[in-house]
Amino acid sequence: MDTDTVVITGYGIKAPGINNINQFKDVIETGTCTQEILHGRGHNGSNIVCGVVHEELDSISGQNYKRYPRSSKLGIAAAEEAFTMAKLTNTESARIAVIMGTSGGGILEVEQYANHDNNLKKIPLHYVSLGDSHTLSAAIIKHLDINGQAYTITTGCTASLDAILMGKMFLEAGYADICIVGGSDALLGDWITYGFLKTANIAENIEIAETGVPFSKSHKGFVKAEGSAVVIMERKKDVEGRGAKIWGHVKGASSNNEGLSLLRSDETGRSMIAALKGAVGDVIPTYVNSQALGLIQNDTVEYITHQHLFGSAVPITSIKGMIGHTFGSMGAIQVVSSLLSIEHGFIPPTIKTNGDGFEDLPIVFETKYQNVESVAITNHGMSGNNTCLLITKED
Template sequence: MKKLDDIVITGYGIKAPGVLNKPSFLNVLNNGICTQTILKSVNEDQNNIVAGIIDDDFLELNGRNYKRYPRSVRLAISAAMDALEMSGLKDYDPKRVAVIIGTSAGAVLEIEQYSAAYVNYRSFPIHGVSIVDTHTLSTSVAEALGLCGPAFTLTTGCTASIDAVLMGKLLLENGAVDACIVGGSDAPLGSWTINGFKKLRALSTETSIDQAGVPFSSEHQGFVLAEGAGVIVLERRESAQAREQRIYGKIERVMSRNEGQKLLGSDETGRHMLEIFQEVVGNTKPSYVNSQALGMALNDRIERFILMETFSSDVPITSIKGMIGHTFGAAGAMQIISSLLSMEYGFIPPTIKTKGDGFEDIPIVYETRHQAVESVCITTHGSSGNNACLLLTHA
């Protein structure tokens, strides 16, 4: 049997709070900068919250107006354009390039905006149907990039962009396509999402930026909601080398499973996540774990559990959520891109805000650690029992 070719990353693009390109993301990660801000409530009877907000509106991209497109779609298109430029995919047959983008909240902002108009034919927007069609996300990215290969939109919540990588890797390995544009995008900063996670007591209600969304801390509870998009270009190593394209990293292994839990439930023992984590790392001892830890008690306890059961205190762990917040379906892609920068420039980004109260037994990276980084394990969890892990190695 012919050995499967390596699946490698040849480009990426990111739009996150305080981050619009590679240099700005590198600066945030290397210096441990919190880019979160205060989101003012639209309701007088509710408090403001800490959130990760992107200032740009992305209404015009490459000279074209995208005002009728949902914000999550505009974010994805902008990030995908950057990824395509970095990867130099212009010479590929557009029918042989797939687009796979994941999301959690989809176009929830626009659905809120037009919800009062749905009963009135005259005021109902002409693009109303496309707003509620989540697949607009991937088809719009494909159209904007001039691609007409397979297009898939994954709505698997917080694991969506890791799931997109998994699907892209499979398509490349079986020869169905020559390249994949994969990632995630979410713009969830609306009343529906905010009120929903407040009801679940999952969202931080702290009004101090330093005290909101604190990873690995028993003294704090709740995550910081953020918007953003992360897009990655996957290719077979042989193809990338043939066109002398720079390779930034290799997808060594990636796995995703669902625990089969009830609505909004998850396995509190962490055993399901442990199995996936251990299968993905295999015999590799990664340079560090890029954790989803975001300030939710159960989530962060499971992160500690899988680390200690697998490596004890031998492998450092960090989380970038204290810097940019939790971007739902885009989170995994952002963790991948941060790990690519970590490997390229030789550092482990810090976990900011926290003192590690209640997590003193694990080797949390509190200050930027400059060292060679050969491999990173990335973890993500999703609502109703989704778990996904990815092992990224040096090119």
């Protein structure tokens, strides 16, 4: 048995309608949609559907984070839950790396203070830190009171899976003993809204059930959401030495970049096929936890990839109809959902859709209770990376 296997010993989450792991388990098991309509937040006062975390998080465990970017607050809260779950009490001698991914960092707060009318008094003292994406990882280091390496990855929608991939490499190479990895994004401001309205990727004045519909050619647009997820990764031999519980094994990880121009992506699916094949190798996963978010181009790439590698033999599902798309943190949220799926023995349903246009894809429409040995996770971003992961129950 390979004692250098990378394992997960803790995980935490903050997501729309979800304050902790137990609530997340209930949402994905029952197929509950936690999205809502934000009135007057679109173009000319239109309404848009979003996934919102309603906690302010200005104070976390008695510490004041009022001046921190919201993405950092979400990351701190998720990291604290993961750290507690992993029972990491004596870390003074351990080499720890915090590696977090984000798509927009503190752009929400930068946007809020941008209308300063050239009046320096309107600019907060911490304005520079709001625009520094690395505030995310640095804040987690500070909150957990650890002294280690800190890195922030900004590879767009694949950022948190890229952070997990990097953490796996660090552990295997011996650069760290514990890796606290994941992602966080809070992008519900005008910048992200108007950007995706311009490209017609967000629908306006529409009901919750009619947008952000995975695997459907009858619907348009995705649902943007905020959230964070963090996992604790260690080498198996180290975990066995301290008697911690192992929740899953990070068996495979693979990433590539399509090398295309702005806003384009590889519609042939070749890059995603290579990434997923690189992650799973010869393993046939129990199911695929898919990137599918309700954009026909993206979901078609998922379709092409799945049919090429697995055909109808492997079920596929997407949790984005429940919580929406959380950008750079979504991959880590998919990992946490997969860990819960493995622990409790079920495949989460793909809600909102009947698979119109994707009829020959083996989509899971209702919660399927069964033993889950492994989950393949897919993630890709516009004009950017394709990153995939394989999480398994055993070595």
